[in-house]
Amino acid sequence: MLIGNKGKFFAMIFGVALTSLIITQQSSIFVGLMSRTVGFIFDTPLPDLWVMDPKVQFVDDIKPMQDTKLLQVRGVQGVEWAVPLYKGSIRARLANGTFQTCNVIGLDDATLVGGPPTMVSGRVADLRLADSVIVDEAAAQGKLAKPGPTPQSPKTPLKIGDLLELNDNRAVVVGIARTTRTFQSQPIVYTTYSRATRFAPRERKLLSFILAKVKPGEDFTEVARRINGQTGLAAYTAPQLKGLTIRYFMKNTGIPINFGIAVGLGFLVGVAIVGQTFYSFITDNMRYLGILKAMGAKNNVLFTMIILQTFLVGALGSGIGMGIASLTSIISKNSELAFYMPWQIPVVTVLATTLITLLTTIFSLWKVIRLEPGIVFRG
């Protein structure tokens, strides 16, 4: 019956699709943003433990340590190796005189542990050349690209051999790397630890993190506990540091509440559109349902009809909504839009649309249970 009424059928599919789209898209953007907060940890998979000042709240919350802490960590039982890492903001001066704040990562001079995950051009080892830096691809094509002669002119992407000025220091681009986008979307500039501390404004302490490898057979948690006990520093595994960072953003920013409201509104829109349309469909067809009941249709037959129709609408609507969201994901790949759709999001979306159709169905079934077949002879 519902399929025969094309207007109501499409209105319900539209309602479910809209709900599904809003829930999927907003949740994916939320997860995308959250994953960007830990993008740097993603790109640094080698160390087993990240050692830092115990007051650090998230990965970008740098509380520098004394360089001697590195030696203390190396002396802890169970640590196979430990290297320093600098992470800090340094201003770059562009060719047209404007400034751009960059996220400078200083890698251990000897091992270059913590280097960029994928090189687009050049080699990580070239960081051993004088004044060398590696720039991330997005920044090379965007924020750090060389401006044209006029503001309207297209920018020229940075390439190997180009020069940068970092806090009044000369830097030579020796490579372009592909990195995971970060929450702040600042250009990422890789260099050696000693050079990074030379580029950085003078401070008494400059050691941001110590990256440590645990000896084979040693328990990560136990080694982390030893590091904490012997040095007073906090040591986290990568998942722990990601969790710490995400919890910080969840707790201290308005991101979850803003996206939560959008997702909630999407759900309510779905309930309103689908519920209202299906309610009017049931009301309009109450006479026909009564006729079927009078002619011998038992409640379970009517229930099956209604359930099939609502779930067909639910399946089509959620499929269309998630399809559009997936299309957005493909189109927005490598763009500024933070969109990441892990498998859990479609599952949640399907559950939400199932809940909407279930609520609508239960309401409809309730009307059918109470329906008297005697309605057929009323005017």
Add this chain to the structure above:
Amino acid sequence: MDPAIVCTNLTKSYGPKGNLTPALRGIDLEVKAGELFMLVGPSGCGKTTLISVIAGILNHDEGTCRIFSRDLDAMDDGDRTEFRGKNVGFVFQAYNLIPTLTTTENTSIPLILNGVPRAEANERSREMLRQVGLGSKLDTLPTELSGGQQQRVAIARALVHNPRLIVCDEPTSALDHTTGSEIMELFRHEALKGGRTLVIVTHDARIFQYADRIGVMDDGRITRIVNSPSEL
């Protein structure tokens, strides 16, 4: 032969307790199998309530109602639904065809509800539609048919599963005189076949002549039963 319908001291009231409005005030009625029985009377006299009780779609308050020797009171909802599905056909004033289904699909509904496979149901429905003169409209939507044609589809739907009782509510009220007469001829020739019983509620004096007997109702009672319209 046992009578098709036996109602004894049937009462039915509507409304909340303490403010009940009686619709049936002790109906005694017997309709023979194979009879075309008409119920007439002014609006609000209880005609529709009475055929609703007889058809098993409305519970009465007191008295008994036996249809083909089965006591409706003794059946639960499920049994009564099954009984209706097998034994009762319905024809309505407003036809009540499902607008999104074709004539064949509409006619198939009682068969499908009785568990007849869809292909067989469609074949029997087409045959029934041919019998009521709609052989050229087998796959037409109700909205594309005239009022008389729609009522023929409704009659085909009421007959297709071969029920023993057909209840009709004002089947000719929405039709002109000629079409109404054609519908009544159809009832007489097709619907009464095989000893089937028809109960028709009507205001339409033009069709009284087709009745075997006419029950006159007033204020919830059957005041008299006559054998021909001239006795009214």
